[in-house]
């Protein structure tokens with residue numbers, strides 16, 4: 001099986017909330033694509049309920065793109081402690097940190113309908129929780145986000 005970068009991350013030695021550059025790929029044409037972890041909860045200590053994570057996905061999809069150019073994708077982590085982001089190029093980590101912080105501020109303040117929530121636009125439109133999504137964003141902001149270095153598992 002192919003080697004997966006995140007399986008080499010020591011999840012016991014990171015301190016959420018954080019952003020972490022997980023890797024950079026170069027395409028055959030020479031463009032680079034960076035992948036980031038946007039971790040909200042400390043691994044193995046908390047978990048985001050699926051409805052709230054779904055709402056975070058909908059809100060951050062738009063708000064991150066408002067603050068950072070060339071975002072390719074924002075999607076939930078299967079472990080439900082945060083989200084992944086893929087972005088074209090190699091934005092510096094401080095810039096990504098600022099963009100994520102601003103997007104979380106927008107999320108915490110979001111008091112309108114959740115975008116993309118209808119049977120036409122979403123695959124599970126009944127499964128959302130804006131109140132908890134806003135609280136999670138606020139809590140992460142209150143805790144203070146930082147850039148997390150990659151800490152490899154010592155094998």
Ligand SMILES: [Zn+2]
Nearest residue numbers: 054122123124
């Ligand atoms: Zn959806």
